[in-house]
Amino acid sequence: MSEDQKPHDADAAQTNATDATPEEVFAASEADAPVEAVKDPAAGKRPVWSDKGDAPFEDEPTTPVYARKSAKKAKGEQSAGDETVEIVKTIFFALLIAMVLRIFLFQPFTIPSASMEPNLYEGDYIVVSKWSYGYSKHSIPFSPPLFDGRIMGSAPKRGDIVVFKLPRDDKTDFIKRVIGLPGDRIQMIANKLYINDKPVQDVVVSQGEIDDIFGAHPIAEVRETLPEGKSFMTQDFGPGNDLDDTPVYEVPVGHYFMMGDNRDNSIDSRVEQSSGVGMVPAENLVGKAQIILFSWKPGSSLWNPVSWFNVRLDRFFNVLH
Incomplete structure (x- = not known):
């Protein structure tokens, strides 16, 4: 090769190198580099996995x-x-x-009898406020003898409808209206109520007749107005019944005289405590009846779904007076 040809070949080589892409240059350099063995400490033990998500969990279960x-x-x-x-x-x-x-706060009760008609009917489901008269042992289920008397007590007003424990057993729940306060004199004379020797004002609102196993009986709804001005309806089956004439009842201190609104069909304070209610100690008061939530007709039962629709819709959410 002549000296004139060498520069020409060099220029050609330089030109070829200049025209090559970076990738080709990198590949050529890699091809010229000597190959060295890379020692992998994990070689022969487990495969090398990528970090692209295709590797198994690092700690495989050995159990x-x-x-x-x-x-x-x-x-x-x-x-x-x-x-x-x-x-x-x-x-x-x-x-x-x-x-x-x-x-x-509250306790629900179901009315089991007709002793408070025409204001409460059998099957009415009512709510009683527990705070109205304070708290006694009878405010707690099963009346445990934890203390005597009342805590935060307040006296009921004449005319309140009250739930109380029957004095002769301190277990049975009764519902009546407060008629006599401590120190009062209560008496029935010729089917008329007297409080402290004065007759209670009453007005006959309606009269009719009902039939039962004993035959036909007159029935009247009478509006009574107590001395303090509270007015409510009562139900009466006419004169001559057992509780239409009574002796004078003097209400002791710390006790109350209760009567049912269904005057001739109510076991209340007009009947001696041995067989009836008698005088009710303040400790036996459970609470004041406030409202009728709903009302089932007789024969209905919570355990009989068919009877659930046998209701008195007009009595729902009635406030008691």
């Missing part, structure tokens, strides 16, 4: 299959046990809240 099943079963049992504990806790707190409400 035998039968042991895994037992562990799953134990975990399931623990989960079921935790759920049972939560259910028990929920029921406990629900009962606790209901108990607090029942003791301190």
Whole structure:
């Protein structure tokens, strides 16, 4: 090769190198570089995985299959046990809240008889306020003998409709109207109510007749107005009945005289305590009847779904007077 040809070949080589792309230059340099063995410490032990999401979990389970099943079963049992504990806790707190409400605020009752007609009918479902007269042992379910008397007590007013524990057993719930206050003199004369020797004002609103197993009887609805001005309806089956004439009842201190609004069909304070109600101690008051929530007709039952529609819609949410 002549000297004139060498520069020409160099220029050609330089020109070719200049025209090559970066990738081609990089590939050529890699081809010229010597190949060295790369020692991988993990070589021969486990494959090298990419970080693109196709690798298995780093720590693979080493527990035998039968042991895994037992562990799953134990975990399931623990989960079921935790759920049972939560259910028990929920029921406990629900009962606790209901108990607090029942003791301190409200208590529901169902009227079982006709002794308070025409204001309360058998099957009426009422709510009684517990705070109205304070609290006694009878404010608590089963009347435990925790204390005597009343806490935060206040006296009922004449004419209030009151739920109380029957004095002769301190267990049975009765509902009547307060007629006599401590120190009062109460008497029935010729089917007319006297308070402190003065007749109570009454006006006959309607009259009619009813039939029962004993035959036809007259019936009247009478509006009574107590000395303090409270007015309400009563029901009367005419003169000549057992409780239309009574002796004078003097109400002791700390006691109340109760009567049913259905005057001839009510076991109340006009009947001696041994067989009736007698005088009611203040301690036996449970609460004041406030409202009729709803009303079922006789024969209806919570346990008989067919009878749930046998209701008196006109009595729903009636405030008691």
